[in-house]
Amino acid sequence: MNCGEKLGKILLVDDDELIRSMLFDLLVGQGYNVIQAADGIDAIEKFKNDMHKIVLVISDIIMPRMDGISSYKIMTSLSPSIKVVFMSGYTSAQPLPDGVSVLTKPFSPLDVLKTVQSLLSN
Template identity: 40%
Template sequence: MRGHRRASSNIARDDEPSRAGQVVGSILVVDDCEGNRALLADLLGRQGYSITTAPNGAFAWGLLRQSSMSYGLVITDFMMPRMNGIELLEKIRVAYPWIKVVLVTGLEKAIASKAQRLGAFAVFPKPCGFDQLHETIKRALLPSPSAEGGNADGTAEDDRDQGEFDCFQ
C-alpha cells in the first residue's frame, strides 16, 4: 500500500530543527475528496511539513500500520467510505496513542462531542479557516506535553476571513 506523497521543495525532515519559528513534523491528511486533500497538502507543504495523503480511513489505517514513518498528526474528515473519521480516531488512540488527531466535520455537534470524548486533539467545523487550523497544527506538533487541543466550533465568522477555504466539505 503506497501513500500519496506531496513533494515540496521546503518540506522539512523530522530530524531537522524548526526553521524561522516553523514547527516541523509529518502529517497524514485523510479525505475522500481529492481536491480537499490536494489543497490542504499543498498549503501545509508550503509551511514546511512532510505530508502524506490518504483517500479514506481504511487506506490511512493501512499506511499507519505499514509505514516506518512516524506521524505526529492525522487530520481527517469525518464522512468517508470504508472507514469514517471517528472509526479511524478510535483505532489510532488504541494503537498509536502518541499520534494526535484533528477531525474536521460539517455534521452536528454530537460528532464533535464524541470525537473529543475519544481523544481528538481538536475538532473543526466546515468550512474552516487555514490560519486557525495551522495554529492548532503547530500546537499539536509541539514536543511539550503541556500542549492542549481545543474545539474550534466557536470561531467567529470574522476570525475566518483570512485564509478561509472550503476544505473537507
C-alpha cells in the first residue's frame, strides 16, 4: 500500500490541462492517489462520488463554468472538515475563505509537495 492509499484521495481541479497534468504526475509520482477535474462543476460531481475518500482538494480559483470559491462552498457544505488548497495568480481578485491555504502561481513542485504534506499531516 502506498502513502496515497493510506491517506485517501486528492481531488485536483484546474481548467488548464497542462498545469493539471503536471501536478497530477508530480503527486502520483510521490504515491498520492489523485482524481482530476477540469472545473468547479466537474469537481463537485467527482467530490460527491468519492466524498468519503477525498482528504484534500487542490483547486484553481478562476475557472469557467464554476470558479474554485463557489465549488469550495458546496464541497464544505457536504464535508465541513475537507482540507482545501487554492492555486491562483490572481489571489487579490477574490476574497478567500478563512483558513484555506494558497499556492500563488507560479509555484515550484517543492512548494506543492510541502503544502500537501503539511496539510495531510495535520
